Amino acid sequence: MENEFDKIMRERLSEASSPPSDLWDKIEGKLDAFENPIEAEKSGEISPIWKYAAAAVVSGIAVALGFMFVNDGNNQDVLIGGKTQLPVNQQEIQIGEQLIPSVQLVSVIDAKQSLPLEVKTSKKAAKSVTNQSIVDEQLVATNDIETGNEEVNNIPVFSLKLNNHKTSQGMNDKIRVLSGEPKRVEVDADLNQKQILIQQRLRLINERKEISNKSRDVNQ
Amino acid sequence: MYISQQLSDSEIITGCINGDRKFQKALYEKFSSKMFAVCLRYAGEYSKAEDLMQDGFIKVYRNIEKFRGDGSFEGWIRRIVVNSCVEHFRKKTTLYAIQETDVKSYEYYDHNALESLKQEDIMKMVSELSNGYRTVFNLYVVEGYTHKEIGEMLNISEGTSKSQLSRARFLLQQKIANTSQPALSATV
Numbered sequence: 001m002e003n004e005f006d007k008i009m010r011e012r013l014s015e016a017s018s019p020p021s022d023l024w025d026k027i028e029g030k031l032d033a034f035e036n037p038i039e040a041e042k043s044g045e046i047s048p049i050w051k052y053a054a055a056a057v058v059s060g061i062a063v064a065l066g067f068m069f070v071n072d073g074n075n076q077d078v079l080i081g082g083k084t085q086l087p088v089n090q091q092e093i094q095i096g097e098q099l100i101p102s103v104q105l106v107s108v109i110d111a112k113q114s115l116p117l118e119v120k121t122s123k124k125a126a127k128s129v130t131n132q133s134i135v136d137e138q139l140v141a142t143n144d145i146e147t148g149n150e151e152v153n154n155i156p157v158f159s160l161k162l163n164n165h166k167t168s169q170g171m172n173d174k175i176r177v178l179s180g181e182p183k184r185v186e187v188d189a190d191l192n193q194k195q196i197l198i199q200q201r202l203r204l205i206n207e208r209k210e211i212s213n214k215s216r217d218v219n220q
Numbered sequence: 221m222y223i224s225q226q227l228s229d230s231e232i233i234t235g236c237i238n239g240d241r242k243f244q245k246a247l248y249e250k251f252s253s254k255m256f257a258v259c260l261r262y263a264g265e266y267s268k269a270e271d272l273m274q275d276g277f278i279k280v281y282r283n284i285e286k287f288r289g290d291g292s293f294e295g296w297i298r299r300i301v302v303n304s305c306v307e308h309f310r311k312k313t314t315l316y317a318i319q320e321t322d323v324k325s326y327e328y329y330d331h332n333a334l335e336s337l338k339q340e341d342i343m344k345m346v347s348e349l350s351n352g353y354r355t356v357f358n359l360y361v362v363e364g365y366t367h368k369e370i371g372e373m374l375n376i377s378e379g380t381s382k383s384q385l386s387r388a389r390f391l392l393q394q395k396i397a398n399t400s401q402p403a404l405s406a407t408v
Contacts (some may be wrong), residue, residue, distance in 0.1 A: 005389065009335050013346065013362050015339045016253035017260055023270060024248055027277050031244065034278070148347045 227248075229293040236284045236294045251294060252277075255301050257343075261358050263307035264347040272308060276301035296321060302363055306373055308356050354387035360385050374407055 227246050235243025235280075256273055263269035279300050287296055334342075346354060353376070359365045360381070365373070365383040374381070 003389075004331070005334075005393065008331065009342070009392070010305055010362050012334075012337075012342050013257070013261055013358075014254075015257065017257040017339070017343070019252050019256040019273060022271060023256075023273060024245065027248065027274050028241070028245075030274060030278050031241075031281060034282070050241075064245070139259065 223276070224324075231343050233284060233287060233293065234299065236281060247280070248277060251297055254294070255297065258298060259305060260343055261346055261362065262302075262309065262355065264349075264354060265353070271304050275308070276304040279304055282406075284338070298363075302359075303373075306355065306359070309351055310374060337399065341399070345392055348395070349388055349391060352384050356381055356384040357388035 232247050232250070233244050236247055238249070252273075254277060256269065259269040259272040259276065260266070263272050280297055284302065287293065346357070351356065356370060359370050359373070360367070367378040367385075370376070370381045371378050378382075
């Protein structure tokens with residue numbers, strides 16, 4: 001049997017209550033939002049969500065390409081791959097009585113020829129080799145070469161990074177490098193005119209000394 | 221005269237299935253007052269009642285083609301709106317059982333005090349209840365659901381539903397007693 005309190009409460013609470021006057025407008029707006037996507041698909045229009053997604057994808061691709069371009073831009077590495085060790089000779093160059101300490105000489109062409117055929121070299125590397133004009137007798141100072149050991153697909157790759165150091169033309173033009181174990185390298189005296197003059201003067205001084213010594217002996 | 225008063229339920233249903241805005245508005249005009257009262261009872265405040273009303277009617281329009289004609293059209297709309305309100309409440313509140321010994325009850329015998337109150341006053345008293353008490357009270361007293369059905373809807377036990385209802389009755393009767401001057405006796 002129903003509680004009398006509940007009965008009265010139900011009767012009073014079941015009475016109608018007027019909604020706000022603008023409530024239908026809000027419901028109609030939601031109906032339009034619900035129905036319009038269907039009409040948009042029928043008319044061939046593209047939903048704005050897909051437009052934003054496409055823009056995001058294009059932006060991501062552009063950023064990725066930008067990173068790739070920047071990282072590849074200023075690379076002057078000369079990639080030389082292979083298991084063969086680069087022929088680096090420790091040598092000393094003597095100019096007159098002066099010795100140039102520990103110059104590492106690297107023959108790029110020799111290194112390149114010793115590589116296995118499957119090794120790839122970058123286009124920049126090939127270009128830098130040819131533009132060096134050369135050649136296997138060109139010397140590069142120790143501090144100009146940085147050698148690194150990088151493995152690409154488990155194949156050791158030696159990379160040479162050539163800095164922009166220019167060796168003096170006069171010094172290197174007539175230097176002949178003798179291959180083999182570290183040893184002294186004799187250089188032609190006429191290479192350096194200053195050194196030549198110094199040697200001549202020293203010779204004259206020595207001759208005068210000999211002459212003066214001889215005359216002293218004779219007088220005695 | 222509203223256009224809804226000239227149209228039958230079957231005409232409104234057919235027009236709404238076709239998506240005709242005129243018939244959709246007619247449906248709203250015909251049932252909005254009663255459904256808004258339902259939403260007010262569950263919401264507890266006016267602004268939330270508007271939101272519940274919008275959600276409820278949108279569901280009615282989207283599911284109107286599922287109406288099979290067994291039972292009244294108004295009863296079908298009411299069930300959709302009530303379920304929409306209950307679903308909104310269920311996401312926000314967890315109900316806990318109340319010990320029966322903790323529930324106090326009033327025995328009032330002055331019906332005039334209750335009947336003298338306006339509908340707005342009673343609605344205000346109901347809105348002041350907590351979410352759990354208010355929802356169970358509405359479902360049992362006004363909608364006519366059993367405690368078993370309420371338990372399934374709210375994912376609570378029958379015992380919890382009963383204790384929530386008892387507590388709701390007590391609080392409402394206490395409020396009514398405070399607003400009137402009948403000779404009431406309280407039993408603990």
